[in-house]
Amino acid sequence: MTQLADQHLDFAALEAEFTPHLALGVDAQNLLFRDARTPNSFTDEPVTDAQLEAIYELAKWAPTAMNSQPLRVLAVRSDEARARLIPHLAGSNQARTASAPLVLVLAADYDFHDDFAKTFPVFPGARDVFADESARIESATMNATLQMGYFIVAIRAAGLTAGPMTGFDADGVTREFFPDGRHRALMVVNVGHPAADAFRSRQPRLDYDEAVATV
Ligand SMILES: Cc1cc2nc3c(=O)[nH]c(=O)nc-3n(C[C@H](O)[C@H](O)[C@H](O)COP(=O)(O)O)c2cc1C
Numbered sequence: 001m002t003q004l005a006d007q008h009l010d011f012a013a014l015e016a017e018f019t020p021h022l023a024l025g026v027d028a029q030n031l032l033f034r035d036a037r038t039p040n041s042f043t044d045e046p047v048t049d050a051q052l053e054a055i056y057e058l059a060k061w062a063p064t065a066m067n068s069q070p071l072r073v074l075a076v077r078s079d080e081a082r083a084r085l086i087p088h089l090a091g092s093n094q095a096r097t098a099s100a101p102l103v104l105v106l107a108a109d110y111d112f113h114d115d116f117a118k119t120f121p122v123f124p125g126a127r128d129v130f131a132d133e134s135a136r137i138e139s140a141t142m143n144a145t146l147q148m149g150y151f152i153v154a155i156r157a158a159g160l161t162a163g164p165m166t167g168f169d170a171d172g173v174t175r176e177f178f179p180d181g182r183h184r185a186l187m188v189v190n191v192g193h194p195a196a197d198a199f200r201s202r203q204p205r206l207d208y209d210e211a212v213a214t215v
Contacts, residue, residue, distance in 0.1 A: 037198070047192055101193075161193065166186070
């Protein structure tokens with residue numbers, strides 16, 4: 001049974017109906033999806049560098065186009081760096097980030113094609129496919145965003161809670177933390193253990209028939 005059963009949702013029925021069709025054990029299903037929530041506040045319990053490395057080492061295996069892996073992760077650890085980040089965040093997001101033991105700025109590397117000799121050696125012409133900058137930006141944005149989703153699930157796999165946010169001045173954060181011009185900040189993620197009052201009520205998800213069509 002899930003740990004965070006909500007009065008509006010019959011999680012036990014969902015577990016019973018769909019677990020026979022899933023290869024993942026029910027505890028892992030709940031850890032990664034049904035029990036995993038988006039927190040507004042955190043306890044003081046730290047998130048270690050070893051945990052962050054384990055999260056990256058799990059998430060990195062998920063797929064990207066041509067194995068391009070454009071996601072870059074900046075761990076905001078120092079008080080000085082956090083003070084530079086918070087003014088760029090919208091309204092109540094500032095307090096969320098102030099209370100998080102670990103804050104990540106997730107960015108896309110628009111020059112991911114420079115790594116193809118390492119990441120896609122099976123195709124020596126890979127770099128030339130992305131000679132055009134606008135094609136690079138489009139691909140980097142899509143694939144880094146995909147990797148951000150994988151990263152959130154990997155944070156949950158570490159038993160931590162992830163608070164993704166796009167409510168921030170992306171130009172400002174990019175200027176502040178990636179002044180080289182080849183990166184773009186796409187998301188800020190607060191990471192830690194949830195405080196007692198961390199969660200708002202769970203909002204409904206679309207049903208299968210509302211989101212999935214068959215032709
Ligand atoms: C891409 C993305 C951007 C988000 N931006 C914000 C944000 O700026 N501020 C905020 O409070 N929550 C933000 N959220 C949190 C969502 O509102 C939350 O994950 C969603 O309502 C589901 O909540 P639950 O995981 O608790 O069910 C964001 C989530 C995602 C995935």
